[in-house]
Amino acid sequence: MKSISDQEQGIAVTTTPLSVYDTYDKCKKNIILFLICCFGFLASFDEVAYLPALLEMVKDLETTKTFGLLTISIYLFAMSISSLIWGVFADYYGRKPIAIFGLAAFILCSIGCYFSPNIYIMLFFRTLQGCFISVSVVIGQGTIADIYQSNSRGTPYGVFYAFYFAAGLLGPALGGEICQYYGWRSTFTLVAMIAFVLFISYVLIVPETQHYKVICKYQIQRKIIVLELDQVSKPTLTNPCLPLSYLIDSTIIPYIVVLTCSYIAVNCSLLLAPTELGEAPYFFQPDIIGILFIPIASAFLIGSVIGGKLSDLITIKYFQDSKVLEGRMLPGLLFSILISIGLSIYGWTFQNAIHVSVPILGQILAGFGQAASRPGVVSYFTVKYQEHSASIIAANIFVQQLSTSIVLTFTVQIVQIIHEGLFFTILAVCNILTTMIAAVNICRKLNLSKSLEKNSLL
Template sequence: MSTEETPLLAEGHTPLDHSRVYDRFSPSKKRVILAMVSCSGVIPLFVSGVFIPAIPQIARDLLTTPEVASLTITTSYVGASLGSMVMATYSGFYGRRPIYLVGLPFFCLGSYQIAVTQNIYHLIAWRFIQNVGISASISLGAGVIGDVYKLEERGFPLGFFFGASLIGPAIAPVSGGIMAHYASWRMLQWGFLLYGLIILTSMALWLPETSHPGTLGIEQAEYHHHQQQGDGSTQRRKWRWVWLNPFSCLGLLRSPNLVLVIATSALVLLTEFVLLVPLAYTIGAEYGIVNEALIGAVFIPCGVGNMVGAPLAGYVSDRVIIAHRAKRGGEWCPEDRLRGALFSAATFVPLSVLFIGLTVEFIPGRTGLLLCLVWLFMNGVGIHLVLSPLAVYNIDIMQSRSTEIIAAYTGTRGMFISLLIPCILPSISHFGVVATNAAAALVAWAGFGTLVVIIRYGGQLRAWKDIGYTTADSENI
């Protein structure tokens, strides 16, 4: 039986041919690839968050109710969840580059149609298409980075990538609030169209296919076709469409490791929603902030904390991997990467949400507001000192299906959190901000407990249900 100390890699046993797969691109080319996928990764969370402060203006402009206008938020999450799973599945068959080049035009078209729409139902439909088009940027970007960076190198670039993706939620609310207050909610859609066209052009010109040679479904299908022909031909057949199950990535949930990773990330991430969703009714109400743009600005410390925490977490997790691998004489245990997240999961995340509840309740005036901004920054840093190592751990143990495991991880977590978000405001109204935030802190400490379980028993759990983990040294160094 495997234990938490079970090594998956032993240094010195890497087949030379496979090790060279990470040397296909020069360091400078890798940085260009990282920059392109990071620029694409900024869009999804920005698009999702920018409509929130604009709902009243959209309702007035399109002659509808705020309740109907808020469906634009719901459809964006539905489109992102479904699109991510579909595109992640097809990226494993056709490759990363084709999926980017297919998805981005839909994002651009959706942005244009939203900018000119005069009908709320037209807007809702195109919001769905817009988010489907950009939905795979997170899972594809993580997969691309896993393709080009070795095990001990990928923590920092993945942290940088996730940090870049979090620029969106950091600036989306204030950008949406400023546009709604001083111009029109449509203006940002024209900006999305232009940005999407720039990213699409850049990827068409400079993004190579990064999938490891011979791993794509279409390559394997070609190989079997030539074997059946028996003529030794290596000529490719004409491109063809293949129907795939878009929800096949959910089969990865058979892994107890992945289930616990999703649980940990959801329990930790929920604290951010507990702080941000009711912001206008907690910090805003207590400290007299009513302007939409200023309410959006209060989100900034948390977003900046996210951007700081994600790359820092990647750097720390790489150092932890190297240190523990050296202690084992060169043997690799994937759960080592998660050890660097323990302190933040036990302190920064739960304490920040608890402190905000106490500050709003008991400390008035400017001092209270400044303290809340500090706690929001602390929460932003703390969350991604936990979430980034979890995301990299997923890629470490399932490198061959990296885009699919990230899609399953983010999609399932998002659906879980979406069920709990409607409970936040009623809880604050009924029980108060201190009790609600204290409950969120307890939930975060439960996430710390599941993190300990993964680190302590990860080896046994992988042995219990093997879904094709990356275990051989030829797969991940």
């Protein structure tokens, strides 16, 4: 890499070589991982914390349920579009300055949501919230790719998504209690406080992790030759739409589709649950609705950790020296089958007003499958495109958030026409089909790789 060569920086070639991943000790990695997992927690928590009191918000702002649900879908839409910009900026300017800017702006937007006098101002600030909170999701996952080697990324990604999905379901539990006593606006006060603590912690503790900048730092300040010196090129500022090129990459798009279908399905079930439980025949109060989300949150947490760990174990045992990087995704794709089973149970039991424990069980199965399938796929993305890890993450977020925001906008109307059972059965079928296509594609590549190895031996 000529831009930071030894001669230009006056660094002795005899200095000790060091891998960029070894610039962080285990303790520092754990601290960084915890903070960026809190980024994921914040993004998911803010999305749904006021869901148990959605009907109260609708009444307070004198609007309709459709506009109330639009505060969720527009949030996801803004995340999808803005993630492309933040992914490109994070790969060029580095992780830290973009994260600091995004968190600071998000705090101001949360305050704006609290003081919104009507639904239109509320929608405006929710849009800005979505734009800036996507920074935390993009940079959080990009940072994992910066500090963990390729064979050990599944586990930290599993932990990241454990925080992300658990917050999405613990959010209603905690938000329901707060809304019950202090009103729905109080959730935005809590969100702003969490974001402020994360902002201060990130500024003080987390260093810049983008590989090129880390290499420059060690080359200049510590005079240590980094092993990845010739593998990392100087980043360039590209068109924010460039990450969309990954969507025509046949080695990427089948797995983005798998994540997108599961994300849409689980978010639809999450969105409808509070309104289903708050109306006939259940008539639960917001605090009880929140409590019912706790077992679902546990399923997401456990599923993420198990899925991430299995991805690393399978990679190390069977695919460490394999050229088929996709092999790390196989355990997650098996768990993905649970999503379809859970969705079918959830939809038909809600439609037939069966005891609340049964649809909750369906959501537990769907949540576990969704959480367990994600870490292996995301780690594959970042291993395949290490230098542009934030951009590939942004492309994935763009597709799944944009698709989900569109579907959520019309979910209520669709359910009113075809009812819950058929709606979630359609989502279940879409999920199983995309999973099967991805699994067949991986198995085909594995068989082809084995055939080539046999021919080379002959």
